[in-house]
Amino acid sequence: MATVPRPGAYVCGIDAAMDVIGGKWKVLILWALDEHGSCRFGELRRQVPGITEKVLAAHLRELETDGIVHREAYDEVPPRVEYTLTEVGRHLNAALGPLGAWGREHVLGGAPHPA
Amino acid sequence: MATVPRPGAYVCGIDAAMDVIGGKWKVLILWALDEHGSCRFGELRRQVPGITEKVLAAHLRELETDGIVHREAYDEVPPRVEYTLTEVGRHLNAALGPLGAWGREHVLGGAPHPA
DNA sequence: CTGGATCCAAAAAGATACTG
């Protein structure tokens, strides 16, 4: 959904951002990476229960292309790849804060635990 | 995408919010309503160029069900219906502010005009 | 372990025509 040279000219910053985070699991991936700082592929798969390998890989590729996450591949055996948020990705997560607060307050009931 | 008794239990506030605004045109509708305060159906159709009647009507129904917009129908001839943001909707728009700023800064280039 | 390749199902959106 967001693979950098976006076709459509965006009307405003919000729908540009929506295009970047508009995947079923993207914000969950961002959240997991924000919490753990660095995650391997299999780690993320566990952090985001229910996601399939294909979709996780696809979302990670898009997030990487959009400059949100950084992918570091270590040429070892067995293979190891570490995903981390970029500076831009951390800014994005920060910008997502108020939206998350709104969701907890107005969609969910009270806020059991911060997220 | 969001019709109140949401099936899935949300993991956090952000994906709850994403479910509410996760339509191709929802944030544009919110933005238009925020700017104008009150809009009729045909007015919105012009404010959100490219959207079809069907999709606009569907999104408006969902936003109404989710408590984001208020629909006021006047029994006149010709028919007139006014859509306005609810208090919750205005809060949502406010929460969207930082995300829009991020998008303008990191997806679009500089910010030509505020939005 | 980290994914790529395929095939398939579901959801969302677009086109068009029609009605109270």
Add this chain to the structure above:
DNA sequence: CAGTATCTTTTTGGATCCAG
């Protein structure tokens, strides 16, 4: 004017299986 009814197309995501 403000939508609804259909039908079609596009987009996403899911299920598997396979490979470096």
